[in-house]
Amino acid sequence: MSSSSPAPGSTAPGSAPIAGTAPLSLCAREPHVPADRLVAEMVPPPRFDSVRFGTYIPDPNQPSQSEAVRVLEGFAAGLDGAPATGGKRGFLGFGRSKAPKTPAGPRGVYLDGGYGVGKTHLLASLWHATPAEPSRKAFGTFVELTNLVGALGFQQTVQTLSGHRLLCIDEFELDDPGDTVLVSTLLGKLVEAGVALAATSNTLPGKLGEGRFAAADFLREIQGLSAHFRTLRIDGEDYRHRGLPEAPAPYSDDEVTRAAHATDGASLDDFPALLDHLARVHPSRYGALTDGIAAVCLTGVRPVPDQSTALRLVVLADRLYDREVPVLASGLPFDRLFSEEMLKGGYRKKYFRAISRLTALARDAARLVDNR
Template sequence: MSSSSTPPSSASSSAPRGDESAPLSLCAREPQVPAERLVAEMVPPPRFDQVRFSTYIPDPNQPSQAEAVTVLEGFATGLGGASATGAGKRRWFARKPAATPAGPRGVYLDGGYGVGKTHLLASLWHATPAAPEHKAFGTFVELTNLVGALGFQETVRTLSGHRLLCIDEFELDDPGDTVLVSSLLAKLVEAGVALAATSNTLPGKLGEGRFAAADFLREIQGLSAHFRPLRIDGEDYRHRGLPAAPEPYSEEQVTRAAYATPGASLDGFGQLLDHLSRVHPSRYGALTDDLRAVCLTGVRPVPDQSTALRLVVLADRLYDREVPVLTSGVPFDRLFSEEMLNGGYRKKYFRAISRLTALARDGKGLVGPGAA
């Protein structure tokens, strides 16, 4: 993997002179990620390293939150039976694990935005008494990317030795991917793997901003008997009056910040979008390895849906890794067209805007005081 490069030509005229070393470049990186790493990295992202059931603070006005913690703690305890066979080994003659006290071999966390579903899902992963290599955590997109990288049968073989598979943001806006993952989960259930999931809203189901449990169970085709829905009521804990995202900075400010920040990358936005089209989304995490910040010049609306969806994946990986972002050009709320924001993938685009906005707030500190 290349670790550094001359910054993009669009920013070179603003490059500082002197002792500052050139920043890194995402466009110079072409990571080759072995299959073992893809599976080994299926753990809760860094921002959820330390979450536990004990750090989830239920809203006293929402009894379903405390109830969900109790049920999930019991579910995790029920997964502490005889150890699973080694990851990747076939289990044709292995005794299937007994059902947990909750009954089904899966739980589905059903709730609106910001009620702590991912916190609880990661807490379940941490609480399950199994070695890290025998439990997996990833988003729906990461799971489909894994199948794309390994193939269906190899993914089944690799995950069949796991005790638990947690799937965050189960997406149902692509029928083909829904069928693919439903088929994968059916194979894993046969192998004795326990499941836990949260999900996103289907297109058109705007209401509470959630995807109702009954609809989720219908969409996963034949797996509904394996899931116990846990409703988690409450308001979005992120609605705390946070300041608006800072306006984009000038190209010179972004470039100077990239040069002044060890471990920062500096790329032209257009060049980065072109580069993402040549890198498989399963490698976007590796693309951001060891980055302290991402600096982009010339941010503009994305030209088409394929490009937009790749950007969504990169935004997720940067958010998971808490990498600050500093940009020049248009603000993040103008990245996606009105047609995109009203279409079938609207949830993904709004999530990307929200996450990039949060990272932009984090990136504000990279620019010297008084430089707004």
């Protein structure tokens, strides 16, 4: 733990005693997530629980955003609750064919675009608009989907999801060859069973894995994944920072510590210690790691030391953003978390997304200091 940062629940050297209850600590948590919870939680997270197509505000200078809404509304209308058997729906789920054959065209839609253009908002809106019971449509991140396979086994996962009308996959990324083969096979089985697919990503389906592993060696699997989707490009700038001031400057260790003690349900951790702890918790459990946390307070933020650590931090940032958990921090600002080399590498879009989301959460956290 950093010598310049107070331990969770302690008082900074030379400062006055801190009133309030001792804060929680993420580093003290090692959650276990049973398989039935993984399935039950495949719904839009709290931030996107109330979004709908009508609450999405397209940028008038970006016609692709309005076009995406139009196509997705039609997609949802086509998923009219017909039995989920192969070949019962046509292209993108519109219309139905009498022949029980699996159609040759794509069985899903793929939302491609930069971070902050509202792809997750649209994906969650599609889930809400699809006329099926919640138990017959699933929503999860790519990491959560692969972990479901690990928890249930491949065949059980296929059986569990095959009765669904729709599977929505957020943050679709392929970080290694094993994921490529696994997901290609899984989605192929689900398409055969008549499950419609929808996904978001910052990378075109034909470019998945590029810059991260020898994608050419798995070209057939990647092309197979691409064939399941019709791509909708969504252009635009990051709405989280559209017309807003610059990200707030980090606070002092003392300010962060005092705010943590004064905020019910806040956690307080030293940033390097938290990075070490994340290595001991599977990324699929990062959501459970934040259960009941009202705010995350971090002291001693500094650049992440390596790519593996950086990718774990990206997942945590996504889960905190999904759950609308503000992040109050001391040390370096969040736009200095990742090295220049990282921001130019194969995972650059993930890192920029994390910076964007953590900055938004840092703005949300300003009230913890202002209102205490």
